[in-house]
Amino acid sequence: xxxxxxxxxxxxxxxxxxxxxxxxxxxxxxxxxxxxxxxxxxxxxxxxxxxxxxxxxxxxxxxxxxxxxxxxxxxxxxxxxxxxxxxxxxxxxxxxxxxxxxxxxxxxxxxxxxxxxxxxxxxxxxxxxxxxxxxxxxxxxxxxxxxxxxxxxxxxxxxxxxxxxxxxxxxxxxxxxxxxxxxxxxxxxxx
Amino acid sequence: xxxxxxxxxxxxxxxxxxxxxxxxxxxxxxxxxxxxxxxxxxxxxxxxxxxxxxxxxxxxxxxxxxxxxxxxxxxxxxxxxxxxxxxxxxxxxxxxxxxxxxxxxxxxxxxxxxxxxxxxxxxxxxxxxxxxxxxxxxxxxxxxxxxxxxxxxxxxxxxxxxxxxxxxxxxxxxxxxxxxxxxxxxxxxxx
DNA sequence: CTCACTAGAGACGCATCGTCTCTTATGACT
DNA sequence: AGTCATAAGAGACGATGCGTCTCTAGTGAG
Numbered sequence: 001x002x003x004x005x006x007x008x009x010x011x012x013x014x015x016x017x018x019x020x021x022x023x024x025x026x027x028x029x030x031x032x033x034x035x036x037x038x039x040x041x042x043x044x045x046x047x048x049x050x051x052x053x054x055x056x057x058x059x060x061x062x063x064x065x066x067x068x069x070x071x072x073x074x075x076x077x078x079x080x081x082x083x084x085x086x087x088x089x090x091x092x093x094x095x096x097x098x099x100x101x102x103x104x105x106x107x108x109x110x111x112x113x114x115x116x117x118x119x120x121x122x123x124x125x126x127x128x129x130x131x132x133x134x135x136x137x138x139x140x141x142x143x144x145x146x147x148x149x150x151x152x153x154x155x156x157x158x159x160x161x162x163x164x165x166x167x168x169x170x171x172x173x174x175x176x177x178x179x180x181x182x183x184x185x186x187x188x189x190x191x
Numbered sequence: 192x193x194x195x196x197x198x199x200x201x202x203x204x205x206x207x208x209x210x211x212x213x214x215x216x217x218x219x220x221x222x223x224x225x226x227x228x229x230x231x232x233x234x235x236x237x238x239x240x241x242x243x244x245x246x247x248x249x250x251x252x253x254x255x256x257x258x259x260x261x262x263x264x265x266x267x268x269x270x271x272x273x274x275x276x277x278x279x280x281x282x283x284x285x286x287x288x289x290x291x292x293x294x295x296x297x298x299x300x301x302x303x304x305x306x307x308x309x310x311x312x313x314x315x316x317x318x319x320x321x322x323x324x325x326x327x328x329x330x331x332x333x334x335x336x337x338x339x340x341x342x343x344x345x346x347x348x349x350x351x352x353x354x355x356x357x358x359x360x361x362x363x364x365x366x367x368x369x370x371x372x373x374x375x376x377x378x379x380x381x382x
Numbered sequence: 383c384t385c386a387c388t389a390g391a392g393a394c395g396c397a398t399c400g401t402c403t404c405t406t407a408t409g410a411c412t
Numbered sequence: 413a414g415t416c417a418t419a420a421g422a423g424a425c426g427a428t429g430c431g432t433c434t435c436t437a438g439t440g441a442g
Contacts, residue, residue, distance in 0.1 A: 004406085004421070006409085010420080031399085032400085033399085041421060041422085042420070043401090044400095044419090045421075047401085048420095105296070105297070106293040106296065112349075112351070142362065142366045145366060148343075152335075152346070155342045155343070158296070158303075159304075171333065171335050175335050176336065176371065179370075179374045180367065180374075183373070184370075195388090195389055195390070195439065196389075197389075197439075222430085233389070233392075234391090234431080235432085238431070243430095
């Protein structure tokens with residue numbers, strides 16, 4: 001070993017090695033030793049930075065695919081905005097695959113709550129945009145309805161092993177979300 | 192060792208040992224060796240019957256808490272029927288705890304689809320009962336809406352680490368499911 | 383009473399964990 | 413330029429659990 005890396009350069013190498021390892025052997029069979037070997041470094045270097053597999057992998061995943069909240073759609077219509085968000089979510093699931101998702105869910109307890117708050121924020125923004133356009137009143141909607149499209153999609157991701165097609169997304173929006181939004185508006189009138 | 196067990200007696204001992212082990216150390220730290228030791232038998236006896244940890248645990252769980260479909264509520268009203276099913280689901284989740292649920296989901300790919308079909312059948316029965324009473328027409332409802340209460344609850348179970356209270360169940364039924372059922376009926380009229 | 387079957391027990395080789403140790407490259411500070 | 417604390421690279425280490433294999437001796441069927 002002639003050159004010895006440090007700081008960010010080293011960390012990037014490790015995260016990239018972890019990602020490659022993740023893609024080639026999956027989560028269940030990813031080992032700290034494997035990552036260290038691929039990154040041409042020692043295990044101790046990994047354990048100095050992450051307490052376990054799960055934390056390392058989460059960092060690696062975040063490092064490679066950003067957050068759904070990174071860019072919020074604004075198409076001028078609530079329906080297509082929501083659909084766009086759901087599509088972004090499925091894209092991320094496709095990148096990871098179900099095995100990694102389940103593995104992380106089982107081993108990283110802190111991950112799930114974060115999913116919730118992130119999407120919550122995004123959906124709230126979408127609804128505020130719609131409200132500004134006069135499509136609806138945000139206050140009409142129970143929180144449960146606001147997070148519902150993402151919740152249903154997430155459920156689908158966790159319970160099926162295959163990547164999710166376009167149809168379920170459309171169904172969620174058209175058969176569940178939008179009817180509820182409409183019902184909420186008309187019930188407000190009859191109050 | 193004086194007495195040597197066989198057949199069902201032996202199998203029951205093992206399943207009970209597995210359950211006890213599950214309750215005392217959780218799923219992640221349950222080992223085949225631990226179960227064998229507690230059941231006072233050898234590992235080979237386990238491997239003769241189950242291919243791995245996940246299958247053994249699934250059998251043990253089924254052996255101790257039956258299926259949601261074991262008894263289908265019939266209270267005379269759709270709302271309370273659905274609530275009763277959701278309550279039975281949360282009861283089972285309480286018995287298991289989130290850690291076991293996640294562990295099994297990650298390691299036993301065949302488990303998830305089964306959840307889906309079981310609840311699907313139960314909900315369909317509830318709706319047929321309601322239809323017989325004249326509460327609604329089953330054909331009005333998209334499949335997505337039929338499975339929706341269970342789907343949402345399952346989502347909640349998988350994403351929160353604590354047992355689920357009564358309120359979310361009521362919210363799911365009153366803020367999401369029933370409004371959709373009603374909307375579906377009235378939209379049918381205006382078709 | 384005999385015998386095929388398999389329970390009970392644990393040794394085995396392998397993989398991986400997380401810790402520890404050792405040498406030596408590196409960059410910050412004189 | 414020279415010194416030095418720091419941490420990188422490498423791998424040995426004991427522990428643990430996997431899944432397989434082997435051996436013996438209960439046990440129920442006939």
